[in-house]
Structures are given as C-alpha cells and as structure tokens.
Amino acid sequence: MKTWNCIIVDDEDVDRLMVVSFAKKFPQLNIIGAYSSADEALGVLEKNTVDILFLDIDMPGSNGVELRKKAMEVPVCIFITGHSEYAVESFELETLDFIVKPLRFERFEKAMQRVEQFLEIKEKATLFELSFGENSIYIKEGTEKSKVNLYDILYLEALKDYTFLVTPQKKHCVWSNIGSLLKQEPFQSFTRIHRSFAIQKQFVKKIYAQEIMLSNNALLPVGRSYKESVKLLL
Numbered sequence: 001m002k003t004w005n006c007i008i009v010d011d012e013d014v015d016r017l018m019v020v021s022f023a024k025k026f027p028q029l030n031i032i033g034a035y036s037s038a039d040e041a042l043g044v045l046e047k048n049t050v051d052i053l054f055l056d057i058d059m060p061g062s063n064g065v066e067l068r069k070k071a072m073e074v075p076v077c078i079f080i081t082g083h084s085e086y087a088v089e090s091f092e093l094e095t096l097d098f099i100v101k102p103l104r105f106e107r108f109e110k111a112m113q114r115v116e117q118f119l120e121i122k123e124k125a126t127l128f129e130l131s132f133g134e135n136s137i138y139i140k141e142g143t144e145k146s147k148v149n150l151y152d153i154l155y156l157e158a159l160k161d162y163t164f165l166v167t168p169q170k171k172h173c174v175w176s177n178i179g180s181l182l183k184q185e186p187f188q189s190f191t192r193i194h195r196s197f198a199i200q201k202q203f204v205k206k207i208y209a210q211e212i213m214l215s216n217n218a219l220l221p222v223g224r225s226y227k228e229s230v231k232l233l234l
Contacts, residue, residue, distance in 0.1 A: 038063065057090070064079060178198060
C-alpha cells in the first residue's frame, strides 16, 4: 500500500490528539509528528519530505496560514480550524480541504477520500496527455488513448491542478486546471457556474437558486460569484 507522510499542527491538545487518533485509522498515513506550534513544525518540514499538512490556523506565534505559505512544496494542505472566516484566504494557498471545528470522524473520512483521489492522480499525472481534433479531444491515460466528443461532455470538475471531463460513460482526467482549460478554444461552449464546475447549456435540465440539475440528474452547485453567468443560461 502506498503511504504518505503527514504532520499535524494544532496548539489545542485535545484537538491535536483527536486528529492524530483519526489519522491512525488510515494505514496509508505515516504520521511524522504532531506539533503545538507552526515554528516547531517548520523545523521538521525542513528535514523531512511531507505529503500532507493537517493545520490549525489560529495559534500563538506564526499561524497556520503563515506556515502554509512557507511550505507550498507540500502537495496537500487541509486546514482544521474554528475560524471559518479564513476559508477564502486559505484556498488561495492551494488548500485541498477546509474543515470547521468541531471535527467529526465522518468529515475527516471525507477529506481523506479527497486526499487519496488527488494524490493518486498526481502520481499518474505524467501519463496524461491532451490533444485536440475537430469537435473532439484525445486523452491519453497510461497506455490507452480515448477520443471524446466535446458535445458529449456533461461538465468539467476541478481538482486543484487537474480537471475531470465527465461524460455519461466515463470520468476522464487531464492535467490542467479548469481555468486554463476554459481558455482553450474547444471549451468556449462551457459556462463556469462554480469555482469547481463548468457546464454546457444543452445539458441543463433545471436551474435552482443554488444548484443546477443536468440531463443525467447530476446536481451541481452554483457559486455566488457566478450567478450572472448562470442567468445567461436561461
């Protein structure tokens, strides 16, 4: 089994021990250590290769956001904090997940599912290639090369530096963030409805206040900053 090194940083003893206990339930996590301050953790990061950061934000001395800024080489960062007001700032630092305390195991488990998905994709990233044809794209995934008709793509889903191209048959992955992909000419027919989703108008079934239902009954969220784009779909 593939294992990933992680560190846990939280100045609250009970919260730190809870994250440790939850992390121990996942054998793929190798806990390098659990620390009560960002400064202590930074010294460990300088001497070890770490794949995942579990960080509190509000701590004495340097906070979790400042620590993340000094450790951007770590692929995965998950903030676990009682301060939801940091959410927007944290996602500008390539945050994979943001959990508001009190932490529950079910929520930690959901975050781990995202971690596993992201790191597995990252490991295989060099195998992905994307090329364009007339009204279609060609996606190389390992030794397989698939032709995907652009008009068959229901929606695009972002996962940090990667984007899923979702068709009724399969979820393809390309190594490109959704913003860069939408700038490409073949994707001009897509409308971005959320920081993580873009859709094609012909697949819209119903539009609700905060969600859009597609022809396959998938429900996708509508981001507040994309309300005007959604109006154009009406």
